[in-house]
Amino acid sequence: MKISTKGRxxxxxxxxxxxxxxxxPVRLKDVAARQEISDKYLEQIIGILxxxxxxxxxxGAMGGYILTRDPADYTVGEILRLTEGSLSPVDCTxxxxxxxxxxxxxxxxxxxxxxxxxxxxxxxxxxxxLLSWQDSLTNxxxx
Amino acid sequence: MKISTKGRxxxxxxxxxxxxxxxxPVRLKDVAARQEISDKYLEQIIGILxxxxxxxxxxGAMGGYILTRDPADYTVGEILRLTEGSLSPVDCTxxxxxxxxxxxxxxxxxxxxxxxxxxxxxxxxxxxxLLSWQDSLTNxxxx
DNA sequence: TCCATATCCTACTAAATCTCTATGAATTAT
DNA sequence: ATAATTCATAGAGATTTAGTAGGATATGGA
Numbered sequence: 001m002k003i004s005t006k007g008r009x010x011x012x013x014x015x016x017x018x019x020x021x022x023x024x025p026v027r028l029k030d031v032a033a034r035q036e037i038s039d040k041y042l043e044q045i046i047g048i049l050x051x052x053x054x055x056x057x058x059x060g061a062m063g064g065y066i067l068t069r070d071p072a073d074y075t076v077g078e079i080l081r082l083t084e085g086s087l088s089p090v091d092c093t094x095x096x097x098x099x100x101x102x103x104x105x106x107x108x109x110x111x112x113x114x115x116x117x118x119x120x121x122x123x124x125x126x127x128x129x130l131l132s133w134q135d136s137l138t139n140x141x142x143x
Numbered sequence: 144m145k146i147s148t149k150g151r152x153x154x155x156x157x158x159x160x161x162x163x164x165x166x167x168p169v170r171l172k173d174v175a176a177r178q179e180i181s182d183k184y185l186e187q188i189i190g191i192l193x194x195x196x197x198x199x200x201x202x203g204a205m206g207g208y209i210l211t212r213d214p215a216d217y218t219v220g221e222i223l224r225l226t227e228g229s230l231s232p233v234d235c236t237x238x239x240x241x242x243x244x245x246x247x248x249x250x251x252x253x254x255x256x257x258x259x260x261x262x263x264x265x266x267x268x269x270x271x272x273l274l275s276w277q278d279s280l281t282n283x284x285x286x
Numbered sequence: 287t288c289c290a291t292a293t294c295c296t297a298c299t300a301a302a303t304c305t306c307t308a309t310g311a312a313t314t315a316t
Numbered sequence: 317a318t319a320a321t322t323c324a325t326a327g328a329g330a331t332t333t334a335g336t337a338g339g340a341t342a343t344g345g346a
Binding site: 008036088106134137 | 230
């Protein structure tokens with residue numbers, strides 16, 4: 001029941017881009033350094049996000065990546081589903097006909113409830129929410 | 144983000160015992176046949192449940208397993224945590240000090256929200272709930 | 287033009303985890 | 317004694333995870 005590094009790194013990567021939120025492309029190497037993640041691994045992950053149109057890339061020297069939308073317009077759910085696949089705890093809730101026991105299976109109702117609970121969180125948290133949480137954490141609230 | 148067969152089978156196993164709900168011990172072989180699960184694999188799983196006191200065992204011929212409590216007194220959360228380990232999507236929410244970024248990490252708040260959402264479901268669903276759902280599914284509701 | 291700096295692409299791999307299977311010992315009703 | 321059952325542990329094949337490695341491609345600036 002774990003989210004793999006791929007999905008977690010994808011969220012941190014997107015949050016990092018949202019944090020700098022510059023019109024200038026951000027180098028992946030810098031993100032990797034700030035987030036302390038292997039840059040080669042991040043390359044693969046941003047490739048997925050790029051292919052899905054979540055980021056725009058600028059190739060060559062002085063290149064990098066830029067968000068294509070406003071941070072408020074990315075939900076964590078999109079990012080996680082893209083990189084992790086379905087967030088359902090079982091496959092049978094996704095794919096009707098997968099399980100012959102389907103119609104009589106009480107546990108399927110349970111798995112669906114879990115799935116809905118997870119979706120309800122991730123589909124209602126945006127990168128902007130993460131940004132504001134980040135602000136709250138880093139500010140000392142000293143008057 | 145999947146629950147493994149171990150956890151899912153454990154729930155189905157416990158639900159099966161709750162369904163027969165007999166004072167006589169239920170043979171694991173019968174559970175395995177009904178649930179179409181490898182009986183040797185189920186042996187391992189019930190071993191965990193037995194060690195935790197969730198079931199009582201009767202050894203030897205005519206032996207088997209019996210629930211130690213009323214179905215209403217088992218939450219799915221207990222069963223899943225016992226067999227799957229923590230249901231948190233990341234380890235850092237469980238183990239303070241695990242991650243050096245802890246205090247400034249906005250994503251940790253997200254993971255905690257997901258964790259809470261999952262726990263809120265599984266800790267509020269009992270075997271008795273599963274039993275009643277099962278009844279609704281198998282009954283035709285023909286008047 | 288040439289070079290340094292980026293992204294882009296694909297293959298590979300070590301380690302862990304998952305999902306059982308296998309073997310046999312211990313226990314008990316008949 | 318025998319058959320049926322739980323109990324304990326080892327191992328194995330497949331899959332997934334979490335990266336590495338090695339380059340090809342594109343671009344800004346000297």
